[in-house]
Amino acid sequence: MLIRTPVAENGTRCSTCALGQICLPVGIAAEDATRMDALVSERVRIPRGKLLYRQGDPLTTVYGVRFGTLKTVLTLQDGRSQITGFHLPGEIVGLDGLGKMAHVSDAIALEDSEACVLRFDELQELARELPSLQIQIMRLMSNEISRDHDMLVMLGAMRAEERLAAFLLNLSQRMSTRGYSATEFLLRMSREEIGSYLGLKLETVSRLFSRFAESGFIQVKQRQVKLVDMDALRQLVGSRC
Template structure:
């Protein structure tokens, strides 16, 4: 079930949101933040497994995750689905449609989630007045390109064990950015989703998690993971 929630003066806004330091430009002053706050007039609550948007939907907004987690995916003419990204609280998604005005992927909630809606027509107006917001857009778009390149590199040149090690370390870095532990976190996605994202089978991902645990690199219980040896994981990626 998807529910749209209109915001009022008593709602939590950018200025008092604990994730504001992540999804907002750090150099914005109080006046600029108030301008940005005026743009976000609603949030969407999305139940686990429900869509925020579908491929081909007309786009008029980008989204920032307040709670929960989202995956994006594409599908070819043969019905094969490829997961293109996982997004955590404070991260922005939907940028693929920023200029095309049409979504080129599906966005699905990995768990019950709440996302802030930023309408592009309003953002374009405010961005002309706030230089730091323009810089943030460039930073976000650059991040998306870098993320895509890293995934292509992983799929094209890394062995299966290196891909899983890279994924664990990438999640660690992103949770650190959110202010959480770099060593212990919950994987919001299933092993099947991880395999799809990395171009591996479910069985391969499960086998490699078990191997890494036996070798003392990680401890994993269901979706809770604890990294025991960062350096060994890094060395594994670098080893050819």
């Protein structure tokens, strides 16, 4: 259904990828990185709104986001759903399903996106030979656990205002790591999706945007946001995250 394209002989792979300092190759020596190139033999394009994988699908591959943005969504039987993450270039998605060898969430593109396909068995195999890769995989998973715990704090202990401020600051930080402006960016997700992620309703999110704008913390025009007073936002959060 999705278009899978083999990577050209001389195409960009891990060892030459611009995301090298964010993605899987972090901390891996140049000579080892070339061995990782064999991992990425194909990529998938995911048009906006389409699913990369679906809850329950057998898991044989995980994915590295190459460009675009994905969301991962967990759906309850009664139809209620929760977005568990927004995924930017350089992030690995699908790791949550490794334990069951089946995907436990849906992954959906928020804009036209592309992902590197990583066969899990090959990844496993190579990790055995490259200790630094093994460490990096564990580090990535550990960081995801740690991020999830931060989210638990947000949902469990913060008020709506604090959650949105933390969300904006977190996004800002991630955009900036990827070479984009830390203060001005385009939200790829709707108010409803932000709400789902933060455990709020879209109306609440919308009101908060308006309130933040009135207070002069941010400027908003549709999905284009500009963080004007990051310190004020930080003060709202009061702390880490």
